[in-house]
Amino acid sequence: MKVLLVDDEPLALIGLRMALDGEFDDMEIVAAYSNPTEVIAGAMEHAPDVVFLDIHMPEIDGLKLARQLQAIIQGIEIVFITSYDQYAIRAFELYALDYIMKPVERHRLLQTVMRVKEKLNWKGSMKPPKSDSSWICCFDRIRFRHPGMESQTVKWRTSRAQELFAYLLLHRNRTVSRSTLLELLWPDIEETNTVQHLYTEIYHVRQTLKRYKLDMISIQSGEREAGYRLDIGEARVDTEAWEQAVKQLGQLDASTVDAYERTLHAYEGRYLGQYExxxxxxxxxxxxxxxxxxxxxxxxxxxxxxxxxxxxxxxxxxxxxxxxxxxxxxxxxxxxxxxxxxxxxxxxxxxxxxxxxxxxxxxxxxxxxxxxxxxxxxxx
The missing domain is CATH 1.25.40.10 (Tetratricopeptide repeat domain)
Structure with missing residues (x-):
């Protein structure tokens, strides 16, 4: 994955570069610019997959620069970095993949990079959706829906099985370490005392998926590390499909306003809103x-x-x-x-x-x- 960094503060630029270099071996930082006027030429030369871009720069509006980048490099992903909360909403006019508040925290950066990787992997393996796909619904609460049927609220054996599935779903297609899952589900208990509990909850999730006839969804043990990876096969996630539909709406005018209405009405509430x-x-x-x-x-x-x-x-x-x-x-x-x-x-x-x-x-x-x-x- 080729990455380009832009921040008019040299120290912030160095810090971001060090943070990325120290964490991700499969990420190549092809260029870093503190002078935003050099970015377009650099992007044309290096054709990066993703740009980490400071929004608030004195010489040029970061949002305008992002528009130019998206115009010249098809499919480029933008991650905005900002010290100002009000820019977060404006950033979504460009449908940026993510945004990070300064000062950049390690765990937040890790989350963003994982999101970038998932998006790029998804693009590379993207297939036209099938009309007979099953759905995993995440607006408000977890529900399953099969073609031609009403959605079903899922009855889980335990609340931990429900949270385990939800967490693996959010981080699907990558291995989540066993230690991360143990800390998530049993934060106050030593790892040695909870490993068997994790195996039991994984079993409960598998049995629940089988009961709801979602055998195309699998939980696989990690090949390189102790952990688990969720693969949803050809099933679709409603929140992801909704976001993609929003991105494809285009300019809002008399010819698209009805499509805007339908798509925005499909937003049914907070993501996993019933769960704290x-x-x-x-x-x-x-x-x-x-x-x-x-x-x-x-x-x-x-x-x-x-x-x-x-x-x-x-x-x-x-x-x-x-x-x-x-x-x-x-x-x-x-x-x-x-x-x-x-x-x-x-x-x-x-x-x-x-x-x-x-x-x-x-x-x-x-x-x-x-x-x-x-x-x-x-x-x-």
Whole structure:
């Protein structure tokens, strides 16, 4: 895998290079640039598979540079590095593979590199999906679905078997070490006392897959190290298919808006949202940001074209799934004001006060308070 690094801070660039060099033998860093004006020429020369790119650089906007890279090198993957949280959502306009917050932490970098490898391996082995494929559903909770049938909520023998399968599924097609799984499932017990328990949970997972007629999914022992690898065969994962569908939507206009509606409506809730798995939080947040970003675009499109009723429906959907998302309340307040519904504006503000202030003990954004106070003066 050929890698190109871009960061206008020389020390940060050196640190990232050392971190990658020290961890991954199969990764070749073909070039590293602290001067962003040299990046395009370097990319054309080296044709990297992935670029680790700082978003916030004084001489050039990292997002603009990413667009240029994607235009000249087909299939290039982008990983953004940023010190500023607000850039994370903007990054998904380009459908970056991932983003990392500074300072870069080792475990987070390892997670990202594994994701890059999985994506590149997936591209290399990608086959057209079969219409009769079985599905593993991960929106909200784990479910299995066979062709022509309703999805089934899975009944696991134990909660550890469920978490074991979910973890292996997220890290599928690569061996997860036995020590990692033992630490995940039995963090407070010595490894020597839990190995047999792991064998038992692996057996439970295999039996569950067999019971649900998912024999194409296999758990294999690691060949080079003590661990396990999940292979889902020709089964498909709904969250992965959904993300690919979003990436293929293209420009949002009158000819694609219906496709945007259908695809975004297929987002059924948080990734493994019913399970409090800390290790799933990054994937959960990443998919949430992709959805929120595109729902915001859809709402703005409807508003610009005078379809406030549809924009309201979009924001109501966001509110239903993420009642803590402040922006949808503000969007609804302005939309209801535009259609002359004073009661609804008041209701949204009171609802925001209740959910953020009383339930979450968070302050309402100052810009929302200012808007509401000015609106009250105008409409009094």
């Amino acid at each position: 798995y800390i290790w799933a939080e990054h994937e959960r947040e990443r998919l949430r940001l992709i959805w929120l970003y595109n729902m915001t675009r859809l709402s703005e499109f409807y508003e610009q074209h005078g379809m406030q009723d549809k924009a309201i429906k979009v924001n109501r959907r966001v509110q239903d799934l993420y009642p803590e998302e402040e922006s949808c309340y503000f969007a609804l307040m302005k939309l209801y004001d535009a259609v002359g519904s004073k009661i609804e504006v008041e209701e949204q503000y009171l609802l925001l006060q209740s959910r953020l202030g009383s339930e979450l003990e968070l302050p309402i954004g100052a810009h929302i308070v200012r808007w509401y106070e000015q609106w009250k003066l105008i409409t009094a």
